[in-house]
Amino acid sequence: MTTPFAPVAFPALDDAVVRTFEETLRGRLLRPVDDGYDAARAVFNAMIDRRPALIVRPTDGQDVRRAVVFAREHGLALAVKGGGHNVAGSAVCDGGLMLDLSAMKGVSVDPERRIAVAEPGLLLGDLDRATQAHGLATPLGVVSVTGIAGLTLGGGLGWLNGKHGLACDNVLAADVVTADGRLLTASAEEHADLFWAIRGGSGNFGVVTSFTYRLHPVGPVLAGGLAFPPERTREALRFYHEFAATCPDELSTTAGLSVDAEGRPTIAVGVCWCGPLDAGERALRPLRAFGPTEDGIAPMAYSALQAANDASFPTGRQHYWKSSWLIDLSDGAIDVLLRFAAAKPSAATGIGLQRMHGAAARVNPGATAFPHRRAQHELLILAQWDDPAETDRHVGWTRAFFEAVRPFAARGVYVNDLGEEGADRVCEAYGANYERLAAVKAKYDPTNFFRMNQNIRLAG
Ligand SMILES: Cc1cc2nc3c(=O)[nH]c(=O)nc-3n(C[C@H](O)[C@H](O)[C@H](O)COP(=O)(O)OP(=O)(O)OC[C@H]3O[C@@H](n4cnc5c(N)ncnc54)[C@H](O)[C@@H]3O)c2cc1C
The missing domain is CATH 3.30.465.10 (Uridine Diphospho-n-acetylenolpyruvylglucosamine Reductase; domain 3)
Structure with missing residues (x-):
């Protein structure tokens, strides 16, 4: 399989040419021998270990322009790093020019x-x-x-x-x-x-x-999590699906599946109500009435909610993710979710149902390039582990889970949670908007210069 992230042969760069380029920049240029090079090329997913020939850390749009022109004129692949969190590692390339945007934080x-x-x-x-x-x-x-x-x-x-x-x-x-x-x-x-x-x-x-x-x-919000008894996980998952389907726009939800010390699958539900707090308390009543064993929902600053999950995603871990859309949660789908939750390969590995609904779901699928507009769960199978020797076990579990759930999933995938999964999955990510995207690509990037990404093939 050829992928946009595969190593490419790149022309040797003349030192004098690189120095002249460096002098035009307001920001920094890092070569492999420079301090800070390894930190700059590191991305969230520690499975990705690529070595750009040059890293440019621009300070403004003019630096970005200079780097784009330089890379194009010298036949260098260009990778763009925003926060470096893409699980496919598309922010970094082997042997090309990496734009590290971390100094552009205005x-x-x-x-x-x-x-x-x-x-x-x-x-x-x-x-x-x-x-x-x-x-x-x-x-x-x-x-x-x-x-x-x-x-x-x-x-x-x-x-x-x-x-x-x-x-x-x-x-x-x-x-x-x-x-x-x-x-x-x-x-x-x-x-x-x-x-x-x-x-x-x-x-x-x-x-x-x-x-x-x-x-x-926005804020303060009414937010936090509820845990449900392990004996009722199946019932709670079914209930969560029905509850999420009727939530008002102000109430967005997620569910996480895990396993307890006795090997039983468990479910926790996360919520964020972004409206008047007393109305939020009322909207949450059915969920609370279901009988959680823990209730951590409370008014909080929106920024506190936004940082509440950070500790679950430290840097330096290996990651292998698969995702798909689940519109319905049939008994068959629930069977698969519970079976694989019980066999989770590590405590850090996550299984999430991130709910898309309300305003996000009502946008016409052609109004923006994001095509997956309907109320649904994004199923996130997020294997993470520390020891590279455990890779096969984690990747194997993730793939088996994904294949088992596939018959219950809608066609399509969220582009931001896609790994290196081949051209068909890329097509699914852009869905019905693919052809129109390819036409825009042909107009603004006719040579496919920007290809270190979930790449859209040129029209024609
Ligand atoms: C821990 C974690 C939590 C996440 N949670 C969510 C979530 O809640 N909701 C959600 O929707 N997604 C979530 N994601 C997925 C996230 O949207 C993607 O990983 C996204 O790519 C991260 O953006 P980044 O700038 O950090 O990515 P990077 O890895 O820096 O960039 C990814 C790609 O985006 C493109 N890119 C980046 N910057 C630019 C730019 N300035 N101009 C042009 N192209 C650019 C490039 O093609 C690049 O290869 C999460 C990911 C992680 C790892």
Whole structure:
């Protein structure tokens, strides 16, 4: 299988040429011998170990332009690292030029107009802190150390999705460096085709140097988790599915499956209510009436909720993930979920049902490039482990689980949770929007210069 991430032969670079390029940059250039090179090339998934020939750490859009032009003129592959959290490791390449955007963390918030302009090196927590200082937020994901850039470009599913949509639904404009080195603004008014494509089409179209987000009043929220008795896990899972299907937009939910010390599958439900707190208490009554053994739901600052899962995803671990959409939870699907939860290969390994609903689900599937618009669970099979010697066991469990659940899953996959899974799965990720995306790709990136991503093949 050829993949966009495979090592490519790259031309030897003349030192003098690299030095001349370095002098044009405001930010840093790192070679393999430089301090900081290994830290810069490291990504969240420790299974990924790639060595770019050069790393550029730009400080602004002009540096990004220079790096894009340099890479193109010298035949170098280009990888773009926002927060470095993509599980496929597409942020780093072997032997090309890696753009490490971590020095581009500027953010400005206009509380009157309720917009934030954010640079692509920000992590979720950085942006949440800046917006929450004004009691505002834009929808992002649920782990605060994830990068805003990759998350937003692929969709962005989090605690506010029911009320305010996906991250990409809240992008009002973006500045994008395209393959020809232009810095374009994409919005509903300018380059509307590009604007459409970057809201779900991931990194295929250029390097985004700034996002303008719509903000909403958010917080405090009513949030936390409930655990249910292991004897009732099957019943609780069925109940959760029915409950989640009737939740108002303000109440977004997730469920996590695990296993107790006696080998019994367990379920915990996480919630976030983003409306008046007394109404939230009422909306949660049926879930509480089901009889949880633990109830950690309480009013809290939105930023506290956003950071609550961080400890479950430390850096330096090996990761192998599979994901799919479950519209329904039939008895057959529940059987598979419980069987594989009971056989979970490590305590750190997670099984999640992240619910998409409400505003995120009501958007027309063709309105943005993100096509999977309907109320559904994203099933996340998240194997993580420390010792590389355990890789086969974790990968084997994940693959077996994924194959067993496949008959119950909808066609399609969320592009941001896709590993290196081949061209068919990439097609499924872009779904009915694939052809239109390929046409936009042919217009803005006719040589497929931006290919270190879940790559869209050119139209024709
Ligand atoms: C612990 C964890 C929790 C997560 N939780 C959620 C969640 O709650 N909701 C959710 O929707 N997703 C979630 N994800 C998935 C997440 O959306 C993807 O991993 C996403 O790619 C992360 O963005 P990043 O900037 O960190 O990625 P990176 O690995 O830096 O980049 C991934 C790809 O995005 C593209 N890219 C990045 N920056 C730019 C840019 N500025 N311009 C153009 N292209 C760019 C490139 O193609 C790059 O290869 C989670 C992932 C992890 C590891």
